[in-house]
Amino acid sequence: GAGVSQSPRYKVAKRGQDVALRCDPISGHVSLFWYQQALGQGPEFLTYFQNEAQLDKSGLPSDRFFAERPEGSVSTLKIQRTQQEDSAVYLCASSRWRERSNQPQHFGDGTRLSIL
Amino acid sequence: SQQGEEDPQALSIQEGENATMNCSYKTSINNLQWYRQNSGRGLVHLILIRSNEREKHSGRLRVTLDTSKKSSSLLITASRAADTASYFCATPIIQGAQKLVFGQGTRLTINP
Numbered sequence: 001g002a003g004v005s006q007s008p009r010y011k012v013a014k015r016g017q018d019v020a021l022r023c024d025p026i027s028g029h030v031s032l033f034w035y036q037q038a039l040g041q042g043p044e045f046l047t048y049f050q051n052e053a054q055l056d057k058s059g060l061p062s063d064r065f066f067a068e069r070p071e072g073s074v075s076t077l078k079i080q081r082t083q084q085e086d087s088a089v090y091l092c093a094s095s096r097w098r099e100r101s102n103q104p105q106h107f108g109d110g111t112r113l114s115i116l
Numbered sequence: 117s118q119q120g121e122e123d124p125q126a127l128s129i130q131e132g133e134n135a136t137m138n139c140s141y142k143t144s145i146n147n148l149q150w151y152r153q154n155s156g157r158g159l160v161h162l163i164l165i166r167s168n169e170r171e172k173h174s175g176r177l178r179v180t181l182d183t184s185k186k187s188s189s190l191l192i193t194a195s196r197a198a199d200t201a202s203y204f205c206a207t208p209i210i211q212g213a214q215k216l217v218f219g220q221g222t223r224l225t226i227n228p
Contacts (some may be wrong), residue, residue, distance in 0.1 A: 004158070031214055041205050041219035043159065055213055080164055102147050102208055102216065107158030 002026070006092050006108035014116050015083050021077045021111045025094030033105060034067055034077050035091040043091055049075060050097060053060070082115045121219050122205060128225040135192040137222040139205030140185075146208065148181055148188050149216070153202045162190075162203075195226045 005024040013019050025032050030051055035043035036059075045059040051072035060067070064082075069075040079086055089112050095107040124140045141148070147166045150160040163170045165181045165188065172179045178191040192199055202223050206216040 001218070032150075033214075033216075040220075042220050045209075045215050045217065048214055050214075058215075082151045095157075097214070102149065102214065104149065104161035104164060105159075105216065106161065107151075109156070116182075 004092055004106050004108035005095055006055070006090075006111050008111060009109065010112050010114075012114045012116065015082060015084060017082055018078065018080045019082055019113065021079075021090050021093075021113070023075045023077070023092030023108060024108055025049075025073065025075070025092070026094075029094035029106070030070055030097035031095045031103070031105075032073075032075050032077070033054065033093045033095075036061075037086075037089045037091055045088075054115070070089075079113075080097045082113075084115045087113055122168045122203070123181060125220065126223045128226070128227060129195060131197055131226050131228050133195055135195050135199070135209060135224055135226075136222070137190045137203050139188045139190070139219055141188075141205070142186065143207075143210065145183075146181075148199075148204045150179060150188075151204045151206060151218075152178075152192050153204065153221070155201075159204065192224075197226050197228050200226045201222045201226060 007022045014032040032049040034059040047067045048056040056102045064080045066078045089110040091110045093107045095103040098111045121217045138177045145205040149164045153159045163174050176193045180190045202221040204218045206218045
């Protein structure tokens with residue numbers, strides 16, 4: 001079956017522009033995660049959805065970052081008024097959900113965002 | 117903030133040798149996961165070990181977990197060039213949470 005799909009794969013934007021990154025999770029996966037990965041580092045958690053509910057957004061670095069998953073499937077991560085420090089790879093992952101148990105997360109190949 | 121820390125940060129070995137990577141974490145956990153990331157790609161889940169397990173195998177992979185020392189190790193036996201990648205351990209930030217915290221990873225290079 002299809003894996004997690006992210007688009008675009010690469011995005012270049014000028015400082016101050018708004019960007020939107022899309023994630024298509026595996027069909028039927030309840031949980032959806034966004035991560036930010038700097039070069040040479042591990043992924044850093046941004047936010048978590050269970051269906052359409054955003055249950056944890058503690059990792060969003062500022063109020064310029066906004067994520068949504070209105071119908072509980074596709075998710076969009078939006079960054080407003082981009083800054084150079086926003087340059088990173090943004091990874092989306094989805095998983096099944098089981099109460100009080102972690103399930104393996106399935107990752108997309110990410111969107112590499114470069115802010116000029 | 118990062119919960120887990122991998123050791124070593126980089127490892128280079130000859131094809132056919134075994135590779136061992138270690139992970140230490142800080143809080144009590146109910147499971148620990150290992151992931152692989154090839155350059156320019158997303159992470160691929162390798163194995164999940166629960167806190168009541170001490171060792172788990174999957175093909176050429178062997179994972180151990182020592183909850184008393186808050187550490188885990190990943191052993192890849194009979195390494196192949198295709199094993200060249202970065203390897204990350206990940207733990208839930210608190211028990212029962214869905215949020216995972218990843219270490220900085222071990223960059224493994226297998227030389228043919």
